Amino acid sequence: xxxxxxxxxxxxxxxxxxxxxxxxxxxxxxxxxxxxxxxxxxxxxxxxxxxxxxxxxxxxxxxxxxxxxxxxxxxxxxxxxxxxxxxxxxxxxxxxxxxxxxxxxxxxxxxxxxxxxxxxxxxxxxxxxxxxxxxxxxxxxxxxxxxxxxxxxxxxxxxxxxxxxxxxxxxxxxxxxxxxxxxxxxxxxxxxxxxxxxxxxxxxxxxxxxxxxxxxxxxxxxxxxxxxxxxxxxxxxxxxxxxxxxxxxxxxxxxxxxxxxxxxxxxxxxxxxxxxxxxxxxxxxxxxxxxxxxxxxxxxxxxxxxxxxxxxxxxxxxxxxxxxxxxxxxxxxxxxxxxxxxxxxxxxxxxxxxxxxxxxxxxxxxxxxxxxxxxxxxxxxxxxxxxxxxxxxxxxxxxxxxxxxxxxxxxxxxxxxxxxxxxxxxxxxxxxxxxxxxxxxxxxxxxxxxxxxxxxxxxxxxxxxxxxxxxxxxxxxxx
Ligand code: SAH
Ligand code: SF4
Ligand code: F3S
Numbered sequence: 001x002x003x004x005x006x007x008x009x010x011x012x013x014x015x016x017x018x019x020x021x022x023x024x025x026x027x028x029x030x031x032x033x034x035x036x037x038x039x040x041x042x043x044x045x046x047x048x049x050x051x052x053x054x055x056x057x058x059x060x061x062x063x064x065x066x067x068x069x070x071x072x073x074x075x076x077x078x079x080x081x082x083x084x085x086x087x088x089x090x091x092x093x094x095x096x097x098x099x100x101x102x103x104x105x106x107x108x109x110x111x112x113x114x115x116x117x118x119x120x121x122x123x124x125x126x127x128x129x130x131x132x133x134x135x136x137x138x139x140x141x142x143x144x145x146x147x148x149x150x151x152x153x154x155x156x157x158x159x160x161x162x163x164x165x166x167x168x169x170x171x172x173x174x175x176x177x178x179x180x181x182x183x184x185x186x187x188x189x190x191x192x193x194x195x196x197x198x199x200x201x202x203x204x205x206x207x208x209x210x211x212x213x214x215x216x217x218x219x220x221x222x223x224x225x226x227x228x229x230x231x232x233x234x235x236x237x238x239x240x241x242x243x244x245x246x247x248x249x250x251x252x253x254x255x256x257x258x259x260x261x262x263x264x265x266x267x268x269x270x271x272x273x274x275x276x277x278x279x280x281x282x283x284x285x286x287x288x289x290x291x292x293x294x295x296x297x298x299x300x301x302x303x304x305x306x307x308x309x310x311x312x313x314x315x316x317x318x319x320x321x322x323x324x325x326x327x328x329x330x331x332x333x334x335x336x337x338x339x340x341x342x343x344x345x346x347x348x349x350x351x352x353x354x355x356x357x358x359x360x361x362x363x364x365x366x367x368x369x370x371x372x373x374x375x376x377x378x379x380x381x382x383x384x385x386x387x388x389x390x391x392x393x394x395x396x397x398x399x400x401x402x403x404x405x406x407x408x409x410x411x412x413x414x415x416x417x418x419x420x421x422x423x424x425x426x427x428x429x430x431x432x433x434x435x436x437x438x439x440x441x442x443x444x445x446x447x448x449x450x451x452x453x454x455x456x457x458x459x460x461x462x463x464x465x466x467x468x469x470x471x472x473x474x475x476x477x478x479x
Contacts, residue, residue: 014147015176021150022065029067042068043077045098048085050237050273051208052118054190055146056083059117061178062149070180075105079113079153084120086203088375095120099134106136113156115139117146122207125378127164135162142166143208147174175218185232185424185456186269191219191257192238197276199303200314200381201346201374204239211238213245216252220260227266230456233424234261236272242279255287262291268458269424269441273299278316280325289332295441296333300326301341301370305356309346312385319356326364337412337442339368344401345394346374347385354397361404367412367442369405373398406468413471416444416463420476423461425454437470445470 029040042063046056059081060070071077082098085091095116102114114137120126122142130137139156141149145167156163173193181187192213195205223234236257238244244254252260254272261270270293277300288294300322304310307318329336342357361369373394376383423438423446430437435447436454438461447470448461460479465472 015174018062018147018150019065021154022062025150025154026065026067033067039069040067040078041071041073041076042079042081043071043074044081044083045074046083047091047094048083048087048119050188050235051190051193051239052083052085054188054237055118055143056081057179057181057188058146058177059083059149060180064180065178066150066153074102077112079115080105081115081117084116084118084126086120086123086126086207086377088372088377090375092120092126096129096134099130099137103134103136113138113153115141115153115156117141117143117149119143119204119207121166123203123379127166131162131164137162140164140166144169144172147177173212173214175214183426184230185426186234187223187226187231188235188237189219189223190214190238191236191241192244195239196243197240197316198314200312200385201343201377203377203380206379208239211240211243211247213238213248215248216245216257216260219257220264223261223264223267227264230266232267232456232458233269233271234267236261236270239274240276240279241272242275242281242284253281253283255281255284258284258287258291258294262293268293270294271297271443275300277302277322277325280329282328285328285332288329295443296336297339297441297443298329298336299339299341300329302360302364303341303343304346304349304353305358305360306349306353309349309353312348313343313346313382319360323360323363335442337367337444338364339370339443340364340366341370341372342401343372343374344398345389347382347389348387349374349389351397358401358404361401361408365408365412366405367409367444369401369409371398371401371405410466410468413444413466413468416471417466418463420460420462421446421473423448423459423473425450425457425459427455446473447471448473448475450475 033039044056044059046052068079074080084095106112106114116130116137121140127140130140139152140162141152145165152165192211194209194211196211198205242254244257245252258270302322303313303315305319421440423440425436425438429435429447436450437447439445446461460476461473462476463471463473
């Protein structure tokens, strides 16, 4: 059973201690630079979800404070970090391929540091595998002690064997870790860590620990500082943002939090993910409607259409309850773009059960669905369930689902033709440098031609062409 305990008080001196170490490493790197004329560099490979991306931004922030600069070239990097995911089996396979490929680099340049961190390192068998088979790894750490990275880096540089530091306690939040964000005009803001839901297929609660919320004043302070620096869009991040605040001494819920963020000058768009259907309250739906800056977009994973499967998944809602929440949201925000996650082939799923998944896809009409074939995760209740679905069946149904969803997405995209939409410009398109690229409030990617430096600006664009994964347009005279 999960614990009801509160978040352990954060030791305010902890980050101070790490700052002293960062300064020490920086001084050493500066001396090296004066000697060699070359800056030390780092390369981070990130797998998994936005939580891991947010963690990688913190690692980058810390490394830059220590005088390292980022490089795309792993062959020359002085520090390589692999930030791992273990939500599905293929994530694990990819990791070991990547670590193996670094062996020769370490042989040629023994002074470089190879570190592996993230969710998968919270699993004993994965750490054991590294200890036994991948001895060229210098440092292994987990998700709860990321803030200790400067100290661990310094220690690992002085140690011959793999340094392993996995913290068992998950009850702390350390504020003020430096963050290096890739973009200035939009930012991911972690508002809470961990998950208490224990969906029976999912490894996340075991590797990310229990839910703990940052204080609202810390979240607001961070966003105010970003807004002052030109940030226009924030995505509030957590495994289940709807249960934000339940563990705080002065409870503030997620609906209250988005109202606070909505009041911050300079911020123009608010998104959030992920929402759990069981926790979407009427209060939240009203706040979404009232807050102008909350975008018309909601990611609401339903996972499966059959009540039998939902129960076995421990999702704590029925198909009918899910559809009712969707109706409520659509009633107040008719233009909302919906997205979802779906799992195909959960143990015991029959063709009739799967048919109910297709029914939800047809009925709700999601703009986008992230579709996954069920992957057995050691240590989760579902991995012990009878009636694991055979691979052929899973793949056959998966293909059916993808085909149906593509039709729905296409149909919804077609509605954009000729419309004028507001775009927050991300920059020049990577595929076509004559075009800018950005997103609508509903999260659609739009490419368009435009004059001047538009990155980070909000512009109106008329949609002229529809593709499956993006739309094309031209700047509207209405700007
Ligand atoms: N907290 C979020 C996201 C969790 S992980 C949420 O609850 O929605 C992202 C997605 O991965 C999940 O929504 C689920 O669809 C999928 N997933 C998780 N465990 C899985 C497994 N064992 N096999 C296949 N897909 C899985
Ligand atoms: Fe996993 Fe469920 Fe938690 Fe999402 S809500 S992270 S699917 S246990
Ligand atoms: Fe993967 Fe960890 Fe996210 S397991 S999906 S990176 S929380």
